[in-house]
Amino acid sequence: VLDVVTFGESMGLLMPLRAVALEQTELLVKGFGGAESNVAIGLARMGSKVGWFGRMGNDPFGRTILKTLRSEGVDVSAAALTDEGPTGVMFRDKVAGKINVYYNRKQTAASVMKPEHLDEAYIASAKVLHITGITAALSESCRETLREAIRLAKKNGVKVSFDPNLRLKLWTIEQAREFVLPVAAEVDYFLPGLDELRLLYNTEDERAIFNKLHEMKTTSIVKGGEGATYVVQNGQATPVRYELVENVVDTVGAGDAFCAGFLAGITRGMSDEEAVRQGNLLGSMIIQIEGDWEGMPTYEEVQAKMNNAKHIER
Numbered sequence: 001v002l003d004v005v006t007f008g009e010s011m012g013l014l015m016p017l018r019a020v021a022l023e024q025t026e027l028l029v030k031g032f033g034g035a036e037s038n039v040a041i042g043l044a045r046m047g048s049k050v051g052w053f054g055r056m057g058n059d060p061f062g063r064t065i066l067k068t069l070r071s072e073g074v075d076v077s078a079a080a081l082t083d084e085g086p087t088g089v090m091f092r093d094k095v096a097g098k099i100n101v102y103y104n105r106k107q108t109a110a111s112v113m114k115p116e117h118l119d120e121a122y123i124a125s126a127k128v129l130h131i132t133g134i135t136a137a138l139s140e141s142c143r144e145t146l147r148e149a150i151r152l153a154k155k156n157g158v159k160v161s162f163d164p165n166l167r168l169k170l171w172t173i174e175q176a177r178e179f180v181l182p183v184a185a186e187v188d189y190f191l192p193g194l195d196e197l198r199l200l201y202n203t204e205d206e207r208a209i210f211n212k213l214h215e216m217k218t219t220s221i222v223k224g225g226e227g228a229t230y231v232v233q234n235g236q237a238t239p240v241r242y243e244l245v246e247n248v249v250d251t252v253g254a255g256d257a258f259c260a261g262f263l264a265g266i267t268r269g270m271s272d273e274e275a276v277r278q279g280n281l282l283g284s285m286i287i288q289i290e291g292d293w294e295g296m297p298t299y300e301e302v303q304a305k306m307n308n309a310k311h312i313e314r
């Protein structure tokens with residue numbers, strides 16, 4: 001039995017060795033990224049049982065990613081290396097503040113994923129299926145795959161969590177709205193950032209945004225805002241506060257770390273608020289370390305911080 005199963009596109013990641021923009025470097029470091037595999041690694045480090053699947057090319061990036069996920073304790077038994085396309089590659093700057101990301105991910109093995117690739121028994125073996133809007137942005141067949149995965153999860157009593165993870169380099173806001181909003185209303189947990197909600201609902205008016213969320217049965221967990229994450233449920237928005245980090249090194253992966261902390265919490269029986277507090281903590285820890293997932297903390301590190309935080313807050 002798995003706590004969480006997740007799937008999506010993981011890609012090779014090349015970024016400057018030193019802290020400069022891509023154009024200013026000759027030396028690149030090889031790593032990998034992918035929102036869902038970042039979440040999976042975070043969960044595994046938290047001691048949760050987690051499976052990630054996806055399709056990659058049988059090439060050096062695909063093989064490295066699988067090997068690393070395996071060594072992190074993520075179950076990859078349902079993942080596949082195929083000859084249907086290459087593993088995607090992304091490039092990014094390494095500078096504080098605004099980080100530009102560039103994608104080489106057209107016609108990749110992951111983007112031609114289709115519903116037939118899903119393994120119902122594998123999805124059914126988890127407590128939660130975690131998906132993101134990045135997969136939806138890749139192709140129509142990926143959108144169909146997501147819808148089918150949700151259907152299979154529901155049929156088997158598996159809860160669904162959904163992070164819209166808007167990537168407007170991959171699709172337009174209109175396309176994103178068309179997919180994300182109906183799916184948000186259908187899942188158990190919707191995990192958007194406030195900035196994403198502004199784009200999705202095309203308004204800066206926070207009250208209007210929360211009213212939209214209140215119209216859904218879904219529990220929405222709204223990340224971001226200045227120092228609080230909101231649990232939006234039954235017409236109420238409960239803030240769970242966190243301290244802003246001063247020493248921000250690399251913000252990429254913050255949302256994924258949040259999801260890992262939150263999902264580790266709910267699958268271990270924490271209340272939504274407690275799980276959000278844990279998610280906030282993981283988010284604040286990962287941005288102090290470079291890399292998309294490398295800074296995901298272990299369960300012991302989180303425990304130490306949680307106890308400390310409790311002491312200060314109450």
Ligand code: KDG
Pocket residue numbers: 009032033034035036038090101134167252253254255256292
């Ligand atoms: O959330 C971090 C991810 O965005 C990154 O690891 C790569 O999945 C990725 C993407 O599509 O940008």
